[in-house]
Amino acid sequence: MPELPEVETIIRELKPLLTGRTIKMVEPLWAKSFVDQAERPVSGQTIRQIRRIGKYILFDLDQSHLVIHLRMTGRLSIQNNQFDLNDHPHLRCLIYFEDGSVLLFEDTRKFGRIYHVEQAEQVLKEVGLDAFDPQMTFDYFYSSLKKRKMGIKAFLMSQKWIAGLGNIYTDESLFRAKIHPEQLCTKIGRKKAKELYDAVQYILQKAVENMGSTISDYRDAYGNPGQNQLYFKVYKRAGQPCFNCGTLIEKKRVAGRGTHFCPKCQKIRGQE
DNA sequence: CTAATCACCTGAAGGC
């Protein structure tokens, strides 16, 4: 479910509410949801900083880190008082704070994880620079792109060279840049790559402004859906006319994922 | 190195 814009929305909401709070204890309700790989106990530590790298949420504690990935259906929310367990059938982990508040981790499909580690790198070793990292310049983007002998969709999705894009925003970015998802990276010239870089920044920024996209499961920390799904140009629009040219949007499996694109606007090119 | 296929899970939707 959540890609960069959804995760960004959630951490912006959690930051003022949780920074400075001290953890009393963590209670996993589904054992796999909480992975404790740290020597030091999590209890008694205070959240000093909340940040994000790609789709990962990081709580920097005094001596260690909580690294959270929501995968497909994970949700985080804060309950300040008594909450009714009956309202949360997919509750997987609870983080209790000294002041009486509780962070709920709900996750229907049980793919999400909360890692407790001494070093965040233990979890993030395969994750590249965040799409919004100041070091993610066009030159950086293009130099990693032109070396890869893979399709452009696989490149954008991998998280290794640019972190934060998932299936929705990859398809939307490629449509905006008018690049076919199976276009080989090595065949994308500097000019076209710049259009893609700009498209990625634009698409992600607009999605953050719209508080993320909700297809079915995604909710922010207050339980609200996003609004960005109202602005999709290709995602979930198979069989509907392209907003540019009227050609029907196609759906095809690319890089293992259902991929939406306009066959006329997004042609595979030999070079450009 | 890259691509493809599972695996991990649950629930919704469509076909018959």
Next chain:
DNA sequence: TGCCTTCAGGTGATTA
């Protein structure tokens, strides 16, 4: 109504 298949905002392991 019910059964079966397919699909889903993700990633990690394994196999060609």
